[in-house]
Amino acid sequence: MFGRYTVLLFWITTITCVCAQPRVTDTVHKSNNVSLESFPLRSFHVIGNHAFSNEHLLAATGMQIGRKVTPATFQEALKRLTNSGVFESIEFEYSGLEDGYQITFRVTEVSNLYPVRFKGMDESPEFLHNLLRVKIPLYTGKAPPDGPMPQLIEGVLEKHRSTQEKKVRIINHITPRADSRNEFELVFQPRSSIKTIAFVTFENSGVISPFDLQRRFNQIAMGVPFSLPRLQELLLHNVTPFYEEKGYLGVTFCPCSTEPDSDTEGILVHVRVKQGSIYQFGNIVFTENPLVDTSKLTDMVGFQTGETANMSQVQKALTDIEQHMKSIGHMKVLTRHERNVRPEDLQVDIRIAVQPGAIYRFGRLAILGLDIEGEAAVRKRWALKFGQPFSSSYPNTFLRHASNMFDNLSKVNSKLHINEQSKQVDVELNFQ
Secondary structure, X not given: OEXXXXXXXOOOOOOOOOOOOOEEEEEEEOOOOOOOOOEEEEEEEEEXXXXXOHHHHHHHHOOOOOOEEOHHHHHHHHHHHHHHOOEEEEEEEEEEEOOEEEEEEEEEEOOOOEEEEEOOOOOOHHHHHHHHHHHOOOOOOEEOOOOHHHHHHHHHHHHHHHHOOOOOOEEEEEEEOOOOOOOEEEEEEEHHHOOEEEEEEEEOOOOOOHHHHHHHHHHHHOOOEOOHHHHHHHHHHHOHHHHHOOOOOOOEEXXXXXXXXXXXXXXXXXXXXXXXXXXXXXEEEEOOOOOOOHHHOHHHOOOOXXXXXXXXXXXXXXXXXXXXXXXXXXXXXXXXXXXXXXOOOOEEEEEEEEEOOOOOEEEXXXXXXXXXXXXXXXXXXXXXXXXXXXXXXXXXXXXXXXXXXXXXXXXXXXXXXXXXXXXXXXXXXEEO
């Protein structure tokens, strides 16, 4: 007998570490080659593994080459690998080999693995990493932000602390690394050691009122666990844009100071702003692409060389270009920009790139919820013809006008059915 089992794991990857239960689909095929009795494991192989060796994974399953196993043993091995939390999908197949079994696993490893760091713990990082390697077979010093692995780490650390009569709750959170804005780490620490932001004030805020910054920023920052990298990340994404709208592309924040908040268990943070100088737009160009007629896109760029570098106008231009491209059938268009900041002459060059993707064309129209006369009236007003480039905004725009043709409608909506092979889009209009 041989068998094949497939496990697909689906996790919701959010900063708050939420995971769904795995969905399991099993299929068993029978033959006379191998019985259900126990026989030695003669071969173990894994396909798709990069972070873990075959030997490492074999040890994690609890099996050993030469030791007797049964199909039930393979199920237990599958369960162990599934519960490790480092695979997005797992499947395996087994068959007879010589006087025993051979088994092959096909895995897809979790793509986002972050370095693990400990904070507020009594033991050294080396001790804790070694402890986790002993207790968690596939722990390597990195972990995904969701799924079973973070929970396993928390459980091991909590149990270790309890043996020292230090009962604590361990939690984890993702934070930027201190030496990089673009790299992150997974921090585990006792809940009692976390200090959250109670309130943030701004000093030397320049052209923007400190009270406006406090009102906007504290809605986001209050209650967030405090660390300097995390604070800088929040400032980068939530305060920097206000200054860049006014041309201050060199704005920086901090030195920052903190103090305990007498009214809460959190901390007060004081941020000093250095807004810098105003920049102007320099060279504004499109990346050459034979599939894009950029001459038809230049009018959508609402800023010019020599003007104050309002970076929100760049984002608006990208949005307008995407909407235009989608109106002529490029439903999967992607736009991006690169900027070259020149501190020596206070200018910023902008390069806009457009990846149009394939052209999608209109297929068929289905109308639900109307009688024959109503449907005929709607079809008469529908302008898109079969085979024309599909405009993704047209169905809802059409519905806004078509709904006025009928009384007592409680709801109207559209649904797109996209055939990726033929690049054809069928539209369903619902009148309720």
